[in-house]
Amino acid sequence: MPDKILCSISTRGRYFTTLPLAISAVVAQTKQIDKLVIFDDNDEPQDLRTEHVYQRLFQIMDTKNIAWEWLWAGKKGQHHNHQLANTMKFPWVWRVDDDTIPEPNALENLCKYIGDDVGAVGGSVLTPPLQFEMVYSTGLIDNVYSEPHVQWSTIKSVREIDHLHCTFLYRAGVHDYNTGLSRVAHREETLFTYGLKLKGYKILAVPDAVSWHLKTPSGGIRSDNREEQFAQDEEIFRNTLNLRDSTIVVLNNGMGDTR
Secondary structure (H helix, E strand, O other): OOOOEEEEEEEOOOOOOOHHHHHHHHHOOOOOOOEEEEEEOOOOOOOHHHOHHHHHHHHHHHHOOOEEEEEEOOOOOHHHHHHHHHOOOOOEEEEOOOOEEEOOOHHHHHHOOOOOOEEEEEOOEEOOOOOOOOOOOOOOHHHOOOOOOHHHOOOOOOEEEOOOOOOEEEEOOOOOOOOOOOOOOOOHHHHHHHHHHHOOOEEEEOOOOOEEEOOOOOOHHHHOOOHHHHHHHHHHHHHHHHOOOOOOOOOOOOOOOOO
8 A cells, every 4th residue: 555645636616516525535535545635726716714515524634634735726727736746745646536526445446556567546437327338448548539438437357558537546756747738638637647658657447446427517627618729639649649659859959050
């Protein structure tokens, strides 16, 4: 089991819908986290310490000796926020989306698969009503356009795949989130976990670590519906795949200095 785990939640537009559900699910884990950091990326942030439900959630964390921090984020997108969590000196970060509800044993079971050669571990992320039961997916990055993600159905056994999405436990400080994406941060989890794989670490999909994705129709990535943002991020993703076997050299010199 990892010694220290930071849980990172980036939130936008979900103060009074799914965020308190996600927080309460994190607090109720059978494997207790060491710290929860919530990045408030709302356009008009609010001080929730006066809201009854949040008061009680903060008090529960204090009672359970779970350190917590509420940070006003830079309104640049969740990839910037998760990158901050990635650099907070914790060996492992459990990334939880603000509209996902992990079952009480989710983190404990993710931790069972941690090893020196593992970069990230994810369980099933199920969106009710289930649409992808009994569908086999390879989990290969090359098939990202032709098959549903492995996490979208119940995972029956441990599998090594190329990438994860939505919520997962990862080895911190060895690979960076792509902060060149737009604020919607389309494909940011895929790019991040695939980057861990390219650095030689295993990416695992494991059983018995279920999170329920409520997929709230507003807030989060769905706060911005400008097609050009998604198109920009998709181009970055495609370029990453196309250039993965290439060596890119940045020349810091003047015009005419290269022969």
